[in-house]
Amino acid sequence: MNVNIPFPAEVENTLRRRAAAAGQDVETYLRHVVTESLTEEDVTRSVSLTTPTEFAQRLDAWIALHPVLDHAIDDSRESIYAGRGE
Secondary structure, eight states, X not given: OOOOOOOOHHHHHXXXXXXXXXXXXXXXXXXXXXXXXXXXXXHHHHHHTOOHHHHHHHHHHHHHTSOOOSSOOOOOHHHHSTTSOO
């Protein structure tokens, strides 16, 4: 789909500057910004329309994917960064 949207000069300059900073042309940059915006909107809408019961069911299903371990896990800072020059 092609859309022609006139922007004020200062907005156009900002778009060009941000696109250049992202290493993209303006069209690619705008496509990314719009797509991200729409994706975030859809995620927000789907989460906000979830009832507390549906949320609890989804949470329980997610928790079930993670097994309960019968032994302790060493998650101390020392074990995580061991051998990294600390």
